[in-house]
Amino acid sequence: MKENKFLAIYNDLLLQIRKGAFQPNEKLPSENELSQQYRTSRETIRKALNLLSEHGYIQKIKGKGSIVLDVGKYDFPVSGLVSFKELAQKMNKPARTIVHELELIEPDEYIKRQLETENKEKVWKVIRAREIEGEKIILDKDFLCQKFVPILTRDICENSIYEYVENELKLRISFAKKEMFVDRVTAEDQKYLDLNGYEHVVVVKNFVYLEDASLFQFTESRHRLDKFRFVDFARRTHQPHLLP
CATH class of the missing domain: 1.10.10.10 (Winged helix-like DNA-binding domain superfamily/Winged helix DNA-binding domain)
Incomplete structure (x- = not known):
């Protein structure tokens, strides 16, 4: 009862x-x-x-x-590999990117492991907040191998890194491996996002590869959990019938 x-x-x-x-x-x-x-x-x-x-x-x-919560959440494709610019255009919502950090660094051990880099390789570090309809609801922390992306500017990061990589550098982005989990908000989240009292974020880690299977980017994308619905399309693969 x-x-x-x-x-x-x-x-x-x-x-x-x-x-x-x-x-x-x-x-x-x-x-x-x-x-x-x-x-x-x-x-x-x-x-x-x-x-x-x-x-x-x-x-x-x-x-x-x-x-x-707003049940009309923004759809975020899990299996797709799209830039924020492309996502914003698809949603047809006012959006902008705010670049907080852009620097060429010697990566720490954690970033080296994620990008599988050699000891002396340098990496671009880009910290960007993504604002949709006046609220900063995504924090993107990008790390890109300099050997693939020799030059990176604030203007490029504010517009679209993928657009620059594909149209200017003529590199073909092919596929990504993704990990998703829920994490408690950090001091960095509190600094750059409009959290609206939420204590957790949805984290998507992306390992992005070029056409020749070179790993060129690692991204940790932190989303305010009330604003996104993560969607995917799955198809069942039917096994061939085995003869007795």
Whole structure:
């Protein structure tokens, strides 16, 4: 019976969110208020709220309660390999890139391992915040091998590094390996992003390869978790029938 009760509450709250009774960034009533409204225990309410959180409809923020997320999130292609400029054009939203750091460095051991570089190879370090509709919601930390990208300027980084690499350097970007996980926000995230009280970000690590399978870029892209829906397309490969 309790199981049916919390699912019924979950479905009712979800229907209200979808109909717009609760707007994005609006706070849901407290657990006490909801328990009185639905005439049930706080434990049952907590189960319903946890399910809403797991499915991406609300975010529980310490000291603020349960905040309704924007279900019209930006689609971010997991399997695709697109630049931020291309993504912004596809979304047709006002967007800009803010370059915070651009320097040629001797990479530390961590970056050397990610890029599989030799000891004396130098690497471009680029730190950029991505702003969409007036909010800085992505922090990109790019590391590119100088042997493939000899020159890099602030103008290039503000526009599109991929566009420069392909059109000016005539290199062909071929494929990427990706890793995704959720991480707690860092001091750097707090400095460069509009976090709006969120304590976690979605991190996508990209290892980007050229046509000859040379690894030329490593990127750690940190996304505010309420603003993106990570999408992919999967097709089942059917195994050939084996004869008995």
